[in-house]
Amino acid sequence: MQSQKLIHPSKYFGIEIQKIEFEKIFSNNWIFAAMESDLTENNSYLTLEIFEYPIVIRNFKGELKAFQNICPHRFNKIHTETKGNGIFICKYHNWSFDKDGKPKTIPQKHTFDTNCNEFNCLKVKSLSLAKVGKFIFFTLNPNAPTIESYLGIFYFKLLEISNAINNNFYFDDDVQKINWKIxxxxVIEAYHCPAIHQETLYGMGFCRKPEANDEYYNGHSVADYPKIDDASTENKILKYLQNREFQHETFRHYFIFPNLLISSTEATSIYVGNILPINSEKTILRKRFYDSKFKNDFEPKKTIHDAFLEMVKISINKILLEDKVVLEQVQKNMPFVNQTYFLGTEEKRIVQFHKKYLETIS
Ligand code: FES
Ligand SMILES: [Fe+2]
Structure with missing residues (x-):
């Protein structure tokens, strides 16, 4: 492990590395942006920023499109809310746009002198979008490889999880004073669980057996964190969960390079984490929680199901807060160290992440 080439701590802060990462990592690859559940209705939209580069994903009568969220007139941000429903209009001078980003209405259009046909040269910049099951990606690179080749075996894994995912019952952005890589x-190791998730994950019987079934491709990874054999108390959780479509008896975690995290606690609930770097020392963790699909149209009793979802919401947020407290401290220490991490075998997914990162930015 010690001979592995890892990321130096100097790459966890400062404006220089941010520019390099935006160019080499976030402008080149497929970036996770949204879930189908964010954009179910006509005219619904979702915004996000990657190192402050603004993006909007919109639904035009069922067709999903991604754009740079900048008005071509005088560069106002078109949609300012995280999520919403409304026509594609910039509120500064009320220019509106069609599904190709072309200006549709321009107040006092005759006052503009332009040679370009039908204002075609003044389109909102559109970005490539790809949908894999319920997961939506965009890329700033017009020559990016197909999403299938980018994801490899993880393409099919995302389709499988999409089939397990049911309703989105929680959505929230959490600003964290942490470099996105931290x-x-x-999340790609469970070695910290017994220490900081004692009452949550560890208490549920996870993180007491070695990591298993790890798979890797192109910087993406997945692993299972099995449960101890006699975790009887948790197995009693609401009988009706036996009817869920997708089942596995582990805490399973997926990482899709560079910014998608998915964890499934025995497929009873699924957490989708979206990492959105603000700068090299600040990150938004966009959290979405889903319940799981049941077999054969089984309808759980609403009161029981609602109580279960409330419990999941509290529990995942507690875990994430336990992490955040420690990680903000790690971030603060980065300027004072000069050697790379010292990693054990339970942290081997980090080695793979660093390898992909270093290859990408070189
Ligand atoms: S800046 Fe958008 S309409 Fe003027
Ligand atoms: Fe954790």
Missing amino acids: VVEN
């Missing part, structure tokens, strides 16, 4: 590193 957020990734933390």
